[in-house]
Amino acid sequence: MLTICWLYDSLRRLPEKARIRGFAVMSSRILRIDAGDTSAVRSRRNASVMQTDDPPTQAMHLSKRIRNLKPSATLAVNAVVQRLRAEGRDIIGFGAGEPDFETPDNIKQAAIDALGRGETHYTPVPGPPAARQAIADKLRNENGIACGPDDIVIAVGGKHALYMIFQCLLDTDKSQEVIVPTPAWVSYRPQIELAGGTVIEVPGALGNDFKITSGQLADAITERTVAVVLNSPSNPCGTMYSPDELRELAEVLRRHEQVTIISDEIYEKLIYGGIDHLSPGSIEAIADRVVTVNGLSKAYAMTGWRIGYICAPGGDPPFARSIAKLQGQMTGNITSFCYAAIIEAVTNSDSAVEQMRTTFAKRATLIHGLLTAMPGVSCPRPTGAFYAFPDIGAHFGKRTPAGRDILDSVSFATALLEEAGVAVVPGVDFGACADRHIRFSFACSTELIEEGCRRVDEWLRSLA
Numbered sequence: 001m002l003t004i005c006w007l008y009d010s011l012r013r014l015p016e017k018a019r020i021r022g023f024a025v026m027s028s029r030i031l032r033i034d035a036g037d038t039s040a041v042r043s044r045r046n047a048s049v050m051q052t053d054d055p056p057t058q059a060m061h062l063s064k065r066i067r068n069l070k071p072s073a074t075l076a077v078n079a080v081v082q083r084l085r086a087e088g089r090d091i092i093g094f095g096a097g098e099p100d101f102e103t104p105d106n107i108k109q110a111a112i113d114a115l116g117r118g119e120t121h122y123t124p125v126p127g128p129p130a131a132r133q134a135i136a137d138k139l140r141n142e143n144g145i146a147c148g149p150d151d152i153v154i155a156v157g158g159k160h161a162l163y164m165i166f167q168c169l170l171d172t173d174k175s176q177e178v179i180v181p182t183p184a185w186v187s188y189r190p191q192i193e194l195a196g197g198t199v200i201e202v203p204g205a206l207g208n209d210f211k212i213t214s215g216q217l218a219d220a221i222t223e224r225t226v227a228v229v230l231n232s233p234s235n236p237c238g239t240m241y242s243p244d245e246l247r248e249l250a251e252v253l254r255r256h257e258q259v260t261i262i263s264d265e266i267y268e269k270l271i272y273g274g275i276d277h278l279s280p281g282s283i284e285a286i287a288d289r290v291v292t293v294n295g296l297s298k299a300y301a302m303t304g305w306r307i308g309y310i311c312a313p314g315g316d317p318p319f320a321r322s323i324a325k326l327q328g329q330m331t332g333n334i335t336s337f338c339y340a341a342i343i344e345a346v347t348n349s350d351s352a353v354e355q356m357r358t359t360f361a362k363r364a365t366l367i368h369g370l371l372t373a374m375p376g377v378s379c380p381r382p383t384g385a386f387y388a389f390p391d392i393g394a395h396f397g398k399r400t401p402a403g404r405d406i407l408d409s410v411s412f413a414t415a416l417l418e419e420a421g422v423a424v425v426p427g428v429d430f431g432a433c434a435d436r437h438i439r440f441s442f443a444c445s446t447e448l449i450e451e452g453c454r455r456v457d458e459w460l461r462s463l464a
Helices: 002-012 015-035 038-045 073-086 105-116 129-141 157-169 188-194 213-221 241-252 319-329 337-348 350-371 409-420 447-461
Strands: 152-155 179-182 198-203 225-231 260-264 290-296 308-311 438-441
Touching: 073 409, 105 337, 129 152, 129 308, 129 337, 152 157, 152 319, 157 188, 157 225, 157 260, 157 290, 157 308, 157 319, 179 188, 188 198, 198 213, 213 241, 225 241, 308 319, 350 447, 409 438, 409 447
Parallel strands: 179 198, 179 225, 225 260, 260 290
Antiparallel strands: 152 308, 290 308
16 A cells, blocks of 8 residues: 555656556556555566556547537536635626525425435335325426326436436437527537437527517427427526417427427426416327426525426326336436425425515516616516526627627626626527527525626726
8 A cells, every 4th residue: 555655646746648647557557456466566666657668558438429518507607606716706606506595494304304214215216106296286286287196207306307308309310309499508408419319499589588489489390300498487598488478389389299398397486577387288289298397496495405307298108107217227216315305395385485486586676677777788677587698799899907808708707707706607508699698697695686786887887
């Protein structure tokens, strides 16, 4: 062991390329030592660590799909904010896509009680019957979706749920298309492409709160269309479709029986614009082709719990059964003592959700007023989720006081962070139509919203 430590310490002092090669050589020798061959250590005890006659080592192979995979832009912004704060910088972060509230106490206690009861073992892959029944009851009573417990799969967060849906729908050897209205959540595209599909972006107009029309949807559908993704309320836009607008889209989709509708409703309870939420899965004409995705992360302030779910009443064989088959080869069940928390959340936490919703509604009004008062900024009124998505393109072509050129949303966000200490997410990763925009999350205190917007306003007025 002392020899291994000495080798490690010696390698740390080498240049990077030699160090990488040396670690690989060292690793192969440690494997021989672990197998009982101590001659390698004895014969090299007085030798140099690096041997020029060693055979060249190969870097670990990475698949092309992973080499081409972009990191999540939203997670990257959060990581930068955490790093800068750790270095002592005063950073106001508008990048986080999670509530700044604690999980309600009754939900936490339900999980604690489940631990005390010893609910720490494997469960059925899609979840135990009681938890799936509670979700099915919620979807029937609140959303009008005709479903039962066998139509429910509980997944490791909404992101995992969506990943499995695309894997089950798409083939890698066919030219299959998925329609995604944009601006859209950053992970739809990579998940679709990892499953072998092609993303067809349909841009929503700023003047229509970024919502697509039935005519746009009809024009985008071809014989290669396998699915369409709907997300209302929207991340990143903070806007939502009215029930009539969704019914118009459903009428188009009714005529195309090969198209599956994926309805991402993770923000359904965080609405405050006087618009009712409608689940496409409740529209009878398309109900058997709708896969509803939801979870506990946003409405119940449970992002770290990683609890999502899928409702899929249709399919032959049943789509929910196919999802469960895939999950059985990936993660199995979610953390078992969390199922009690699911039941408590969907049956006994409306008052806590309403308190959070009311707070978000006040923040939405505040940030919209502050953003639209800034020079050269336009922004639709947020009506759901906790995002604002202003157009800042009027400032492209300008220069900052520090000499940085503002050319696009990335250079804008980078300069804003470096010079004003405000972190936002550049719009470009939300779709080709979104590069004139940046995303603000108002999942933070009133004081931070006011101070952050004051900094942005002051910085914008300094551009030349």
